[in-house]
Amino acid sequence: MLDVTGFVLTQNNERTLKACLDSIGWCDEIIVVDSFSTDSTPEIARSYPKVRFLQHEYENYMEQRLWGIPQVSTKWTFTLDSDEVCSDPLREKIIEILKSGDETHDGYLFLIRTQIFGKLLKHQDLLSSRGKRLVMTKHAIRYWRPARVHAQLRLDNKKEMPAKYYIIHNPIGSFTDHFRKMARYTRWQAQDMFDAGKRARWWHFTLRPIGKFLQFYIIKGGFRDGIEGLVVCALGAVNVAMKHIILAEMNHEAGRD
Numbered sequence: 001m002l003d004v005t006g007f008v009l010t011q012n013n014e015r016t017l018k019a020c021l022d023s024i025g026w027c028d029e030i031i032v033v034d035s036f037s038t039d040s041t042p043e044i045a046r047s048y049p050k051v052r053f054l055q056h057e058y059e060n061y062m063e064q065r066l067w068g069i070p071q072v073s074t075k076w077t078f079t080l081d082s083d084e085v086c087s088d089p090l091r092e093k094i095i096e097i098l099k100s101g102d103e104t105h106d107g108y109l110f111l112i113r114t115q116i117f118g119k120l121l122k123h124q125d126l127l128s129s130r131g132k133r134l135v136m137t138k139h140a141i142r143y144w145r146p147a148r149v150h151a152q153l154r155l156d157n158k159k160e161m162p163a164k165y166y167i168i169h170n171p172i173g174s175f176t177d178h179f180r181k182m183a184r185y186t187r188w189q190a191q192d193m194f195d196a197g198k199r200a201r202w203w204h205f206t207l208r209p210i211g212k213f214l215q216f217y218i219i220k221g222g223f224r225d226g227i228e229g230l231v232v233c234a235l236g237a238v239n240v241a242m243k244h245i246i247l248a249e250m251n252h253e254a255g256r257d
Contacts (some may be wrong), residue, residue, distance in 0.1 A: 001028055001075045002026070002027070002028055002076075002095065002098040002099070003028065003075040003098065004027050004028055004074050004075070004076040004077070004078055004085070004094075004098055004103055004134075005028060005029045005030065005031055005072045005074045005076070005077050005078070005137070006021075006024035006027035006029070006030040006031070006078050006079075007030075007031050007033075007065075007068065007069065007072060007077050007079045007080070008020060008021070008024075008030065008031070008032045008033070008079075008080050008081070008082050009033050009035075009061075009064055009065070009068070009081060009082065010032060010033070010034050010035070010037065010041055010045070010081075010082035011035035011037050011041070011082075012037045012038060012039045012041060013037070013039075013041055013059060013082040013083055014037075014039045014040045014041050014044060015083075015084060015173045016082055016083040016084075016085075016170055017041055017044050017082045018044055018172070019085050019170075020080055020081075020082050020083070020084060020085055021044075021045070021048050021051065022084055023080075023085040023086040023087075023091070024080060024091075025048075026079065026091060026095065027078060028050075028052070028074055029032065029050055029052060029073075029074065030048065030050045030051045031051075031052050031071055031252065032051050032052070032053050032054065033054050033055070033056055033064060033066060033067070033068040033070060033071075034043040034053065034054070034055045034056075034084075035055070035056065035058035035064070036055055036057065036058075036059065038210065041082075044053075044137050044242065045210075048108070052071070054068065054071060056068065060188065061232070065140075067077075068187060069137065069140045069141045070141065072137050072140070073168070075136060075137060076098060076134060076135070076136060076137060077134075077135055077136075077137045077140050078094065078133060078134050079131075079133045079134075079135070079140075080133070080167065081169075083169065083170050083171055084112070084165060084167050084168060084169050084170070085167070085168040085170065086168075087165070087166050087167065087168055089164055089165055089166075090110060090165040090166060090167065093161065093165045094108075094134055097134070104137070104157070105157050105158060105159040106135065106136045106139045106155050106156060106158065106161075107132045107134065107135040107136065107139065107153070107155040107156050107157075107158040107159075108132070108133070108134040108135075108158065108159050108160075108161055109130040109131065109132050109133075109158055109159065109160045109161060110129065110130065110131060110133050110134070110161050110165055110166060110167055110168050110247050111113040111130055111161075111163045111165070111166040111167070112131050112166065112167045113166045113167070113168055113169065114169050114170075114171070114232060115169065115170045115229075116170075116228045116231060116232055117172075117228055117231075118180055119225075119228050120168060121225045121228060121229060122224070122225060123221045123222065123224055123225055123229070123234065130160060131167065132153050132155060132158060133222065134207070135153065135155065139153075139155060139156075140153065178235075182235070182238070182239060182242065183242070185239075186239060186242040186243040186246055187243075187246055189207065189243040190243045190244070190246035190247040190250060191250070193243070193247050194247055194250045194251070194254075197253055198247065199247075199256065200244045200245070200248035200251060201245040203236060204240075204247075204248075205240075205241045205242075205245045206241075206242035208240055208241075208244070209237040209238070209241040210237065210238045210245070212236055212237045212240045213233050213234065213236070214239035216232075216233045216236060217229065217230065217233040
């Protein structure tokens with residue numbers, strides 16, 4: 001027994017859920033927290049003997065985790081979103097960490113790499129980030145920096161792992177679905193900025209998206225990943241523009257300058 005639970009949040013992710021769950025079959029238990037999916041997500045999750053399937057109405061990213069993590073009974077929690085996969089090298093490294101019994105660190109950060117059109121982007125500095133995914137469960141609901149999207153867990157003694165141990169993020173099935181998701185996420189991001197009293201200026205949805213694109217496509221080398229790199233960098237720029245346009249709308253409706 002490794003004393004670890006795989007923890008997965010999902011909603012209408014029948015496209016990627018099976019690959020996600022297959023990649024964490026080595027966990028002692030898997031908890032799937034579903035936001036009342038209307039596709040075959042519940043049936044897929046329930047078909048796995050190790051899965052404990054729970055449903056909870058989605059409020060935001062942070063609240064969903066805060067509701068679900070207390071259901072975990074193991075010492076460690078390994079978290080994936082349902083459009084992510086634990087790579088083979090990462091699986092072996094986590095098993096090594098857990099078998100060692102080393103509790104020096106309360107959490108580990110792993111690289112998250114993007115896969116698009118079936119291609120894993122080679123240039124890890126493109127849009128890759130690092131996430132605190134293997135965490136001692138007793139710390140997994142503490143010290144959250146509140147946010148509707150990309151809320152962050154604060155850990156006192158975390159360790160950043162080498163880039164060869166990575167999570168694969170596969171966010172795009174169809175662009176129709178992706179733009180629906182982007183519309184939802186950018187509104188949440190705009191709401192966070194609005195609540196913080198931020199204003200949207202014209203350069204935020206004109207010059208800033210252009211700068212974002214050039215930063216990742218030229219300076220950080222997205223062009224080296226061909227059409228896939230171009231698409232990811234363009235979507236990043238669109239995201240910046242959308243959230244600031246929505247913020248401007250919120251400011252206008254609130255009577256702010």
